[in-house]
Amino acid sequence: MKDEILKILKMVEDGKLSSEKAFDMLMIIQEREMQQKKTKGKILKISVDSSNNDTVRVNIPLDFVRNMIKAVGPEYIQKMVSKYIKFDKFSSGQSEGIKSSFDEFTGGLNIDFLLYAVENNFEGEIVNVQSEDAKILIAIE
Structure with missing residues (x-):
């Protein structure tokens, strides 16, 4: 500076x-x-709990998220998220609950909105999906 x-x-x-x-x-x-x-010190938290006790917890520093979105572009990240969610790993039968819940909100997970939330110091829930199969929460804390 x-x-x-x-x-x-x-x-x-x-x-x-x-x-x-x-x-x-x-x-x-x-x-x-x-x-x-x-934005220093804030964390993007992703939490997934399925009905068959599969649990995923991911905490990513917000500065890293912001820099990655800017570096590769929101379109690329949106494409990768959609591709990963449809990945065979979720269709193996073991994690059907997670797969169906992910399918419910994939269209709603907008990387442009995530970038907007990061850039404008949003705090709180971005995505909160609760179905009989799984709970998915994405938040900035």
């Missing part, structure tokens, strides 16, 4: 940038820093 500010001040000093533009740029830098501080 310090280097960016120094570059902006140097551009003003050299007459390459107006003070108004410099101010706008500094405000953008400050806002970005505040956003990053707000």
